[in-house]
Amino acid sequence: MIGILICQIVVSIILACFFLFRPSLTRTTDWKIGAFIGLFVLPGLCIVGGMNVHVQRSETTRFCTSCHVMIPYGQSLYIDDAKHIPAQHFQNHRVPANMACYSCHADYTIYGPLKDKMAGLKRIYLQYVSTPPDPAAIRIPGGFKNVQCLHCHLGARSFEENPVHTALMDSIKSNQMSCLSSGCHDTAHDIANLGHLKFWKPVQ
Amino acid sequence: MKLSNIGIRRLLQVSSALVIAGLLLEIVSLLWFHPLSFVLFAFLAASLIALGILVYLVSLVFVVEPSADEPNLSSSSPETSNRSS
Numbered sequence: 001m002i003g004i005l006i007c008q009i010v011v012s013i014i015l016a017c018f019f020l021f022r023p024s025l026t027r028t029t030d031w032k033i034g035a036f037i038g039l040f041v042l043p044g045l046c047i048v049g050g051m052n053v054h055v056q057r058s059e060t061t062r063f064c065t066s067c068h069v070m071i072p073y074g075q076s077l078y079i080d081d082a083k084h085i086p087a088q089h090f091q092n093h094r095v096p097a098n099m100a101c102y103s104c105h106a107d108y109t110i111y112g113p114l115k116d117k118m119a120g121l122k123r124i125y126l127q128y129v130s131t132p133p134d135p136a137a138i139r140i141p142g143g144f145k146n147v148q149c150l151h152c153h154l155g156a157r158s159f160e161e162n163p164v165h166t167a168l169m170d171s172i173k174s175n176q177m178s179c180l181s182s183g184c185h186d187t188a189h190d191i192a193n194l195g196h197l198k199f200w201k202p203v204q
Numbered sequence: 205m206k207l208s209n210i211g212i213r214r215l216l217q218v219s220s221a222l223v224i225a226g227l228l229l230e231i232v233s234l235l236w237f238h239p240l241s242f243v244l245f246a247f248l249a250a251s252l253i254a255l256g257i258l259v260y261l262v263s264l265v266f267v268v269e270p271s272a273d274e275p276n277l278s279s280s281s282p283e284t285s286n287r288s289s
Contacts, residue, residue, distance in 0.1 A: 002234055009227045016227070020220035023213035035216065039260040043223045043253045050230050050250065054242045067239055124239055 001056075005049045012042035055113070058120060061090075064101040067127055069135045073101075076189045080200040085180075085188045091200055095152075105140075108151050136191045144188075146172055149179045215263035219256045226252030 015038030018025060025031040057063055065074030077090040077100060086104065089095045095103035107115050126132055150173065153159040160166070164184075171177040179185050190197065229249035233241040 006231060006234060009231055013224050013227050016220040016223045019216045020224065023216040023220075026212070026216060035260070039216070039219050039223055040257055043227065043257055046227060046230060047250050047253055050234065050245055053234060054245050057237075058242060062237070063239070066237065120239075121243075124243060127239070 009046050012046055059099050059102040061098055061100045069132050072135045072191045072194055073189050078199045080198040083187045085185050104148055144180055146175045146179050212263050212267040215259055219260040222252050222256030
């Protein structure tokens with residue numbers, strides 16, 4: 001994908017170079033069409049293609065953990081303990097491993113991806129302009145919403161047939177009771193105790 | 205200074221330079237895997253390319269240059285021939 005886009009960009013640059021050094025070429029109709037393609041159509045497609053690549057890239061686990069404050073969160077995905085919900089999902093591919101962060105933290109609404117990108121820009125501002133927060137002190141504004149879990153689990157047999165889930169289904173769906181409540185699935189990204197935990201080492 | 209006085213060639217050169225600069229920055233942003241690469245793309249590369257496209261469109265709208273393919277009507281027009289006689 002990136003290779004094709006870079007080829008398109010290079011072709012566009014070559015075409016634009018003609019009009020930079022020989023603008024008089026546009027006196028003929030053929031070169032007028034060439035100018036339209038080289039200075040309007042191709043650059044426009046390059047913007048669209050570039051935006052697409054960058055948006056897709058920003059959804060990858062590697063991208064999320066490339067910020068310093070997110071490194072411990074990336075490490076927590078390798079904790080060797082089935083009680084750690086993010087690690088369990090990541091290691092068993094219950095979410096795509098290359099999009100682990102985005103799968104659970106995306107806003108699954110119409111304007112969700114746009115809101116996520118705006119929030120990402122705010123985090124970049126905090127990282128490079130303001131003071132970055134302490135990784136252990138990071139909290140999701142408004143708390144982790146059940147809809148993130150239900151996006152995948154709702155309708156799944158193992159979830160629906162669990163007697164605890166069945167009894168509390170209304171509270172879970174209305175977000176009155178969090179999935180991360182104490183006694184339920186309460187261990188997620190245990191950053192504070194990362195030094196004392198055992199880690200899983202993938203074969204590769 | 206009116207836009208029509210600048211000339212289509214100068215505007216095309218400006219447009220090409222902006223588009224090339226933006227595209228080069230886009231290549232850098234694509235090859236650089238870093239959180240700032242998105243900022244580089246969105247705020248610099250895309251802006252430069254968009255500005256280049258805008259300058260090109262402005263040159264089309266405000267600056268008119270006779271095409272080389274069209275016959276040179278001014279030399280054969282009655283007014284011209286009257287003046288020469």
